[in-house]
Amino acid sequence: MYKVTCVIGTRPEAIKMAPLLRLMKSDERFSLTILSTGQHTDMLRQALHHFGIDADVKLNVMRERQSLEYLTSAVLQGVSNFLQKDPQDMLLVHGDTTTTFGAALAGFYRGVPIGHVEAGLRSHNMKLPFPEEANRVLTDRLSSLFFAPTPWAAENLLREGTDSSQVFVTGNTVIDALFWTLRHLTPSEILKEIPEEAPLILMTAHRRESWGAPLTRICGAIKEIIERHPEVRILLSLHKNPVVRETIFQELAE
Incomplete structure (x- = not known):
C-alpha cells in the first residue's frame, strides 16, 4: 500500500x-x-x-x-x-x-x-x-x-x-x-432574506496585496454600486484575518 x-x-x-x-x-x-x-x-x-x-x-x-x-x-x-x-x-x-x-x-x-x-x-x-x-x-x-x-x-x-x-x-x-x-447544498438562511428578483453580487476581498489602500478602494466601489443601483444586493464573504476585518468594518460600518 x-x-x-x-x-x-x-x-x-x-x-x-x-x-x-x-x-x-x-x-x-x-x-x-x-x-x-x-x-x-x-x-x-x-x-x-x-x-x-x-x-x-x-x-x-x-x-x-x-x-x-x-x-x-x-x-x-x-x-x-x-x-x-x-x-x-x-x-x-x-x-x-x-x-x-x-x-x-x-x-x-x-x-x-x-x-x-x-x-x-x-x-x-x-x-x-x-x-x-x-x-x-x-x-x-x-x-x-x-x-x-x-x-x-x-x-x-x-x-x-x-x-x-x-x-x-x-x-x-x-x-x-x-x-x-x-x-x-443546504439553502443559506442569509439568501432567504434576499428577494429572488434582486440582482446579487457575491464577493470576497482578502488577498495580502489588497491590504491597506487597495482594500479601502474596494470598499469605496461597493458603496458606489449600492448608491447607483439600490436594487442590487451585495453579499460579502468576510475573511477572518483581523487586518481585513478592521478595514472593512471601518469603511462599511454604516
Whole structure:
C-alpha cells in the first residue's frame, strides 16, 4: 500500500483537495494521511466538515497576526517532525500557500517525493500575488509530479524545463468540489432574506496585496454600486484575518 500524506492549511486548499481526498480514502491502493497545519484553523475545519472530512494530524500552527516568517518556519518544522516519525512514499500539496511551500520544503529535506496539485500557474511577477507567486514557483522546483489544471499551466512547466513525463493535465479540482457541493447544498438562511428578483453580487476581498489602500478602494466601489443601483444586493464573504476585518468594518460600518 502506497503511503501518501496530503498537507493542507487553508480553506481554499481544503475545498480544492476535498474531491481527491474523498477518492483516495476509498481507494485501497493508498494509505492516506491528512495533515492539517492549521494555517487557517476555524475556516479550514469548517471547509473540511462541509465535505465530511477530518484531519488525521493537526499541527495547530496558527497565531494571531502571524508573520510569513513564523508561519513558514512552523510549517517546515511541524511537517518535518511528522515525516521523521512516520516516513511517507509521497507528500501531496496544493496550490501556492505558505503551507504548500513549507510542507514541500520539509518533504524535500526529508527525501520524500512531492506531488504538486494545481502546478504551473504563473503571473511571472514574483511580487504579485505576494507571496503566492514565489510559493508556487519554489514548490514546483521541489516537486517530482506536477498536476496542472490547464494545458497553459502545463506549458509553463515545460518551458521551465520540467520533464514532460512528470506533468499531467488534470483539470481544476475546484470544479469537482463545486459539483459535489451542488448535490449536497443546504439553502443559506442569509439568501432567504434576499428577494429572488434582486440582482446579487457575491464577493470576497482578502488577498495580502489588497491590504491597506487597495482594500479601502474596494470598499469605496461597493458603496458606489449600492448608491447607483439600490436594487442590487451585495453579499460579502468576510475573511477572518483581523487586518481585513478592521478595514472593512471601518469603511462599511454604516
